[in-house]
Amino acid sequence: MRKVLLSVTSVLAMAIAGAGVANAKTIVYCSEGSPEGFNPQHYTAGTTFDATSRAVFDRLAMFKIGTTQVEPGLAEKWEISADGKTYTFHLRKGVKWHTTKTFKPTRDFNADDVLFTFNRQWKKDHPYHGIGGSYEYFESMSFPDLLEAIEKVDDYTVVFKLKRPEAPMIANLAMDFASILSAEYADQMSKAGTPEKVDQEPVGTGPWQFVGYQKDAQIRYEKNKAYWKAGLPKEDKLVFQITPDASVRYAKLKAGECHVMAFPNPADLAAMKTDANITLMNQPGLNIGYLGFNTEKKPFDDKKVRQALNMATNKDAIIEAVYQGAGVKAKNPIPPTIWSYNNDTKDYPYDPEAAKKLLAEAGVTNLKTDIWAMPVQRPYNPNARRMAEMIQADWKKVGVEAEIVSFEWGEYLKRTKAGEQSTFMLGWTGDNGDPDNFLAVLLGCDAVGSANRSRWCNKDFEALIQQAKVESDVAKRTALYEQAQKIFKEEAPWITVAHSVVYQPVRKEVQDWKIDPLGGQYFQEMSLSK
Amino acid sequence: MIGFILRKIGLVIPAFIGVTLLTFALIHMIPGDPVELLAGERGIDPTRHAELKALLGLDKPLWEQYALYLYHAIQGDLGLSIVTKKPVIEEFLTLFPATIELALCAMSFAVIIGLPAGIWAAVKRGTAVDHSVMAVSLTGYSMPIFWWGLLLIILCSVTLGITPVSGRLSAEYWIEPTTGFMLIDSLLSDEQGAFADALHHLVLPSVVLGTIPLAVIARMTRSSMLEVLREDYVRTARAKGLSPLRVIGVHALRNALIPVITVIGLQLGTMLAGAILTETIFSWPGIGRWLIQSIGRRDYPSVQGGILLVATVIITVNLLVDVLYGIINPRIRHTR
Numbered sequence: 001m002r003k004v005l006l007s008v009t010s011v012l013a014m015a016i017a018g019a020g021v022a023n024a025k026t027i028v029y030c031s032e033g034s035p036e037g038f039n040p041q042h043y044t045a046g047t048t049f050d051a052t053s054r055a056v057f058d059r060l061a062m063f064k065i066g067t068t069q070v071e072p073g074l075a076e077k078w079e080i081s082a083d084g085k086t087y088t089f090h091l092r093k094g095v096k097w098h099t100t101k102t103f104k105p106t107r108d109f110n111a112d113d114v115l116f117t118f119n120r121q122w123k124k125d126h127p128y129h130g131i132g133g134s135y136e137y138f139e140s141m142s143f144p145d146l147l148e149a150i151e152k153v154d155d156y157t158v159v160f161k162l163k164r165p166e167a168p169m170i171a172n173l174a175m176d177f178a179s180i181l182s183a184e185y186a187d188q189m190s191k192a193g194t195p196e197k198v199d200q201e202p203v204g205t206g207p208w209q210f211v212g213y214q215k216d217a218q219i220r221y222e223k224n225k226a227y228w229k230a231g232l233p234k235e236d237k238l239v240f241q242i243t244p245d246a247s248v249r250y251a252k253l254k255a256g257e258c259h260v261m262a263f264p265n266p267a268d269l270a271a272m273k274t275d276a277n278i279t280l281m282n283q284p285g286l287n288i289g290y291l292g293f294n295t296e297k298k299p300f301d302d303k304k305v306r307q308a309l310n311m312a313t314n315k316d317a318i319i320e321a322v323y324q325g326a327g328v329k330a331k332n333p334i335p336p337t338i339w340s341y342n343n344d345t346k347d348y349p350y351d352p353e354a355a356k357k358l359l360a361e362a363g364v365t366n367l368k369t370d371i372w373a374m375p376v377q378r379p380y381n382p383n384a385r386r387m388a389e390m391i392q393a394d395w396k397k398v399g400v401e402a403e404i405v406s407f408e409w410g411e412y413l414k415r416t417k418a419g420e421q422s423t424f425m426l427g428w429t430g431d432n433g434d435p436d437n438f439l440a441v442l443l444g445c446d447a448v449g450s451a452n453r454s455r456w457c458n459k460d461f462e463a464l465i466q467q468a469k470v471e472s473d474v475a476k477r478t479a480l481y482e483q484a485q486k487i488f489k490e491e492a493p494w495i496t497v498a499h500s501v502v503y504q505p506v507r508k509e510v511q512d513w514k515i516d517p518l519g520g521q522y523f524q525e526m527s528l529s530k
Numbered sequence: 531m532i533g534f535i536l537r538k539i540g541l542v543i544p545a546f547i548g549v550t551l552l553t554f555a556l557i558h559m560i561p562g563d564p565v566e567l568l569a570g571e572r573g574i575d576p577t578r579h580a581e582l583k584a585l586l587g588l589d590k591p592l593w594e595q596y597a598l599y600l601y602h603a604i605q606g607d608l609g610l611s612i613v614t615k616k617p618v619i620e621e622f623l624t625l626f627p628a629t630i631e632l633a634l635c636a637m638s639f640a641v642i643i644g645l646p647a648g649i650w651a652a653v654k655r656g657t658a659v660d661h662s663v664m665a666v667s668l669t670g671y672s673m674p675i676f677w678w679g680l681l682l683i684i685l686c687s688v689t690l691g692i693t694p695v696s697g698r699l700s701a702e703y704w705i706e707p708t709t710g711f712m713l714i715d716s717l718l719s720d721e722q723g724a725f726a727d728a729l730h731h732l733v734l735p736s737v738v739l740g741t742i743p744l745a746v747i748a749r750m751t752r753s754s755m756l757e758v759l760r761e762d763y764v765r766t767a768r769a770k771g772l773s774p775l776r777v778i779g780v781h782a783l784r785n786a787l788i789p790v791i792t793v794i795g796l797q798l799g800t801m802l803a804g805a806i807l808t809e810t811i812f813s814w815p816g817i818g819r820w821l822i823q824s825i826g827r828r829d830y831p832s833v834q835g836g837i838l839l840v841a842t843v844i845i846t847v848n849l850l851v852d853v854l855y856g857i858i859n860p861r862i863r864h865t866r
Contacts, residue, residue: 028701034823036613044570133615134582140572196615212706215624216815216823217697220704239701243813251683252695410562410828417566417573428571441572450573 026237027523030249030258034216034242039199040176041121042133049176050262050521051219051240056098057179057204060089060114061170065522066514068286068338068433070174074109074205075158084165084472085148089114091156096226098209102201103185109205111152116183118143118150128186132199137177165470167477168434175432180205207233207524216242233524234512250505253278259507259528262521266324266382272505283515284328285502286335288438289380289427290494291371291391292454297422299364306492308358309423310348312398313391313495322387323498330496332485334438337517338430339474340481345489347496355398367400372416372424376409379519380427380500387425387497416453424453429519435481440465443488456493538852542845549841550603550834554596557825557833564588564612564828586612588830599834608835613827618835621820626839627710628698629816632808633801635732636739641794644744648751648790653778655756663748670745679738679811686734693734696813700727735812739805743797750793754786761785788859795851799844 033047040053053059062073072078075089091114097105120128121135122144138144148161162169172178185203189195202210205228208221219240223233241258243249246265253261254277264272272280293300293309300306319327331347334340359367373388374381381387388404395402402423407415416424428451431437441447444465445457461484468480488494506513509529516522565574565582574582583589587598602609608618644667651663687695694700698712703724705715713732716724758764759782767781768774806818817840824832 026701037615044568044572134585136568136574139578140569140574199615212704214707214815215621216819217628217813218699218701218704241697241701241813242815243696244819245810245813247680248683248696248811248813251680251688254688255691255695257695257697257701408561410564410567413570413573414563414566426571447573450575451571453573 025235025528026239027235027260027526027528028239028241028258029521029523030243030252030261031240031521032242032246032249032262033244035213035219037132037199038202038210038213039132039181040179041117041135041138041181042199044136046519052202053176053179054206054520054522055208055221055238056202056206056210057181058095058206059174059176059178059180060091061174063174063433063516063518063520065525066516068171068430068517070170070433073174074114074180078170080169080472084167084470085162087160087162087169088153089158089160091158092228093156095205095228096224097182097185097205098203098224100201100203100209102197103182103188103203105182105184105203107184109180109182110155111158112155112183113180114158115150115152116186117178117180118147120181120186121177122147122150127190128195128198131195135177137175141172141175141177143172165472167469167472168432168436171432171434171437208238218242227524229524234527235523238523253505253507256507259510260513260521260523260526261505264503264505266326269326269503272503277508278505279508279510279513280503280505281513281515282326282501282503283517284335284337285379285500285519286337286430286433286517287380287427287500288330288333288335289327289378289387289425289497289500290330290333291387291423291425291497292494293423293456293492294419294421295454295456295493296419299362299367300422302362302364303491304358304362305364305367307348308355308362308364308398309395309400310355310492310495311351311358312355312400313394313497314350315495315497316350318387318390319498321390322381322383323500324382326382326501326503327498328501330499331489333443333488333494333496334435334481334485335430335499338433338435338438340435340478340485342482342485344482345485347489348492352394352397359398359400365399369400369402369422370405371402372405372407372412372421374409374412374425375406378427379429379502380498381425382500384425391495417450419453419455421453426453431518433518435477436465436469439481439484439488440469443493454493456491458487458491458493461487461491534856535849535853538849542849545845546838546841550600550838551596553834553837554599557828557830558592562828564830567828603835603838608838609831611824611832612829613824613832618831619839621832622817622836622839624707624710625815625817625820627707628712628814629802629805629809629818631711631713632732632735632739632805632814632816633798635736636801636805636808637743637794637798639736639740640744640747640797644747645751645790648748649755649778649783651748651752652755652759653774660752663752667745667748670741671749673741675738675742675807676811678741679734679808682734682738683811694727694731696731696811698728698731698814699724700731703727735808735814738811739801739808743794743801746793746797747790750790751786754789755782758782758786784858788855791851791854791858795847795854799847802843802847803840 035048035051036043038052040049059073060075061070064071074092076092077090079088095109119126121138146162146166148163151159153159182203186198189197207224207227209224211220211222213219221238223236246263249261250268252258272278293306295301315329319329331345332342371388371391374384392402428442441451443452445462448455448457464480464484468477471477502515504515511527511529513526565579611618647663651660654660683695686693703721705719705724708715712728716728764782767777806822809816809819821836
């Protein structure tokens with residue numbers, strides 16, 4: 001018994017002595033989940049991108065951290081042909097690949113790596129195509145239909161030939177799935193009979209070099225001392241501590257066990273604001289939360305009904321109750337931080353009387369319908385159920401009876417895609433900051449049956465966004481998108497509810513932290529003050 | 531004895547078939563589609579959807595999927611995770627040591643405190659000691675784990691700063707797993723202070739996970755002990771003039787332990803199956819958290835394989851408990 005007591009006491013003594021704050025020169029990030037794998041080409045989740053593409057890899061063009069602006073990355077510059085179908089990339093020289101336990105590079109980054117990266121995803125007969133899973137982002141960005149050829153001109157020049165002009169091409173290439181992988185590493189692993197290592201022990205050119213992953217616990221990185229962006233990263237080590245519960249992440253941040261945390265609980269924000277050790281940063285998110293009408297179902301095929309329900313919905317009350325202030329009212333389907341946002345759009349006012357009149361004009365009386373509410377919390381909608389209840393109450397005031405319907409998330413997505421709903425809630429967070437990524441993906445005629453769950457296909461709107469897709473002049477594109485937003489508002493396939501504000505708490509000692517509008521976490525530019 | 535063990539093993543085979551069938555049926559009965567979840571709001575066109583389903587083997591009729599699964603499982607192949615593309619068995623083995631380590635520590639905590647507390651309460655029956663032990667154990671038993679875990683974190687880690695909030699090791703240490711048991715790996719590594727750090731990280735989760743078993747053990751020990759203390763042979767032992775410590779510690783305890791061991795076995799089985807809440811609160815990379823995550827992602831092979839492996843562990847532990855019974859009380863192995 002004495003021995004037992006002794007050992008218990010010694011554990012406690014060590015416990016007291018050992019408690020401490022994370023090492024000052026190691027950045028500790030409390031992430032919300034485990035990465036699905038270490039090759040961003042195979043996945044679509046932000047959690048995976050944070051741990052892979054945003055730490056270990058670079059892309060030909062890259063987003064300037066904290067903005068949706070695209071700047072040169074592994075390509076120093078590029079030219080676009082007059083017909084918009086040929087992109088010539090001049091690659092950066094002297095970019096070093098990481099040297100790891102499994103890989104010692106013999107050469108710098110060059111055109112072969114670019115070819116390997118894209119051919120692996122594109123060509124079904126590529127030796128690496130079948131390894132590690134499918135390429136959903138590459139597929140969903142329509143790259144297989146878009147690409148005509150990718151050619152190496154010399155070691156530092158690559159030409160992308162497209163079947164049709166694609167104005168958002170450069171922004172698309174800045175996305176995570178376009179991260180450049182090493183062809184030499186792939187060759188070596190293939191020869192060694194372990195090709196899967198390419199996706200499990202990543203080798204990139206990015207700011208952080210992968211050291212190891214302990215499943216569901218920790219990911220460790222070291223500074224890439226030969227990083228081509230001089231002076232970055234600012235700190236030596238980076239550790240992801242995987243902490244799935246938001247309250248625990250907050251406790252870790254308070255106790256100094258991590259410097260930056262992901263996804264705070266909305267309920268904790270007020271306490272974070274008053275905590276002397278924490279800086280609570282915020283930025284309008286690149287997102288939209290909306291209620292869509294199934295425009296193929298009666299009476300929602302009549303725009304008057306859609307307009308009337310727009311007027312019947314009290315958005316201010318929703319912003320206050322559902323977003324608890326962390327949201328701004330939306331009038332366009334794209335957020336205000338995206339270029340071409342049409343500031344002149346006039347939103348439907350909250351006017352139940354006018355709504356009733358309009359419904360009567362449309363010949364709709366005693367309407368019974370449904371409102372589909374998502375079962376999950378999403379960045380663009382913290383509480384769909386609550387929002388549905390509020391809209392239900394608003395509509396009741398104009399004589400519309402709505403029943404709230406919900407399904408398991410996968411099922412919800414599947415059924416709304418199939419068009420079973422009359423009205424539904426959903427939203428979107430942008431991938432690349434291009435208006436096309438909202439307007440064409442969510443409202444284009446091609447997207448009916450996938451992401452266009454309103455099944456709204458308007459010829460004038462479609463003509464404008466198609467024209468904008470092939471137009472390379474930004475001023476002209478802006479004019480086209482502004483026009484498209486005007487048609488959207490008039491036709492009202494959605495009630496645009498809100499753009500949510502993204503909050504991120506960091507420790508006081510964190511310097512130069514930038515919230516990424518696209519939802520990523522980048523650690524190379526931040527530093528720790530003590 | 532061998533006959534006894536074989537009989538027990540014979541009972542296990544139908545249990546295994548039941549487990550695979552039930553798991554398979556349940557995970558396929560709940561709605562959700564891994565392909566649709568992968569695509570999210572973006573959606574996926576029907577052709578591509580069908581292609582991906584075929585790639586994952588989900589296009590075949592359910593009975594065929596089950597037969598294939600069973601056929602491979604018998605050969606020890608539990609398939610690849612839909613998400614990570616790694617063998618399910620490999621993922622399980624990576625995470626299982628963390629669960630065992632936590633379960634053993636929590637159980638040690640529960641036994642070291644619960645057993646003496648139960649004996650003490652029985653001996654001091656009807657006194658303030660007895661009432662306090664019972665009141666505390668009832669409180670422990672009714673404690674909502676999530677709340678209890680967060681409360682301890684806020685008190686010990688955030689306010690007092692004496693324990694780490696979560697995880698198995700602080701960020702400054704990096705230990706390549708050799709056995710997967712952090713206490714052993716940290717001793718084997720040359721990182722100074724890593725062992726103490728690992729031990730330190732075990733304190734709170736062990737207390738939280740051990741709270742309910744502790745209460746159960748204390749109560750069970752008390753009632754079992756009380757029954758035994760009333761027996762004639764105990765009175766005889768006392769009459770012989772043996773010291774109270776010897777009467778209780780040697781004569782009474784051995785018989786009183788039988789139901790307590792059953793309880794320990796059952797509780798340990800549950801803990802090894804993954805202490806889902808404790809693992810989630812303390813970011814503990816074990817089986818419980820992995821299974822929950824796999825269910826959420828509709829990662830069928832991981833869920834099926836994971837539950838089969840967990841069932842194997844529980845069944846084995848129970849088998850061991852049964853055998854241990856036989857050793858402690860020879861009467862049991864002779865009854866059919």
